Amino acid sequence: MGARYKRALSSDNIILKALRPKGVLRFLVSDLPSADPYALDIQLREKDKLYYYHGRTSLLTIKLKVVGGNIKVNATANKAYNKCPEYKELMRTWVEVEDNKLRKAFLAYLPSAIDAANPKYYGEGTEGYWQNRLCIDWGLRALPSEKFIIIDRECVIGFVRTQDIDEFYRPLRKPYAEIRNRLQTNESKIFGKVREKPFGDELDMLALDKQKNLVVIELKYGNNLSGICWGPLQVLAYRDAFKSKLVEIAQDIKDLVTQKVSLGLLPRAALSRLPVAFPSVKAVLAIAKPDFSSLCWNKLNRVIAECKVSQSIEDRENLRLITLE
DSSP: OEEEEOEEEEEHHHHHHHHSOOOOOTTHOOOOSSTTTTTTTEETTTTTTEEEEEEEEEEEEEEEEEEEEEEEEEEEOOGGGTSSTTHHHHSSEGGGHHHHHHHHHHHHHHHHHHSSSHHHHSSSTTHHHHHEEEEHIIITTTTTTTTEEEEEEEOOOOSHHHHHHHHHHHHHHHHHHHHHHHHHHHHHHHHOSOOOOOSSSOEEEEEEEETEEEEEEEETTOOHHHHHHHHHHHHHHHHHHHHHTHHHHHHHHHHHHHHHHHHHOOGGGGGOOOOOOOOOEEEEEEESOOTTTTHHHHHHHHHHHHHHHHHTSSOOOOOEEEEOO
């Protein structure tokens, strides 16, 4: 069951040269037309794609392809944004020599799409806003002294076959699902009735710490009371997933970090956190704008305690809990 984490762009020098400083397509990773410094977060994706995240949604996908020595730039976006006047102008395949027209259309579309986006993805009091903020403050603009440097978001371990995903995650999720079911069975007045809703396979953020560990970060907003409660189970399952496949995906992660630094999407300090071999995988549950008066904190501590004593969880290392104001 081979795993991959192919997020870096291809090693084609034509594409990378075009995106680096002084490249003809540099504006795609450097010119972000918004007064809000957190409104847009650029991430690299498999098959030479750039995603432009606005909280929990992507406003634009750029796919790059070399054809006959030239770069073709294919711009696509969800049809929810087709009411933007600039949508039709940008959403097509461009040839590199048209870069000036492409830049104009690119810079015109993004502000329009930001205005048209549903506030639930990025508005005040959303996880989306905080995810963008962390990916920029602890990623793009991270200082060498930061505890974490975020290197990616919406993180999914890839497999060749779709059925491999369930086969891989099922045994990893089992001990955490048992904890949830046990609490809901024995303490239903506090934790609610048993439900079989599975944990997802898409981690919020991946980071590096000062000790060169890989860090999985799950983000919850303060009003997401049930999410906060079960957050430890979710993030520990992600930790186990990345830990079990770390040897297979380590080079992919290093390639992604190295390339993002070369494109100016991560600070050079990120390179100093790349080890020969990652010592471990750490788990962090981040809670933005917490409401400390809520009873969810008692439930959260109860869930964490269950994780510590569970005989089915071999690694009882405490997860790290951080709050963000």
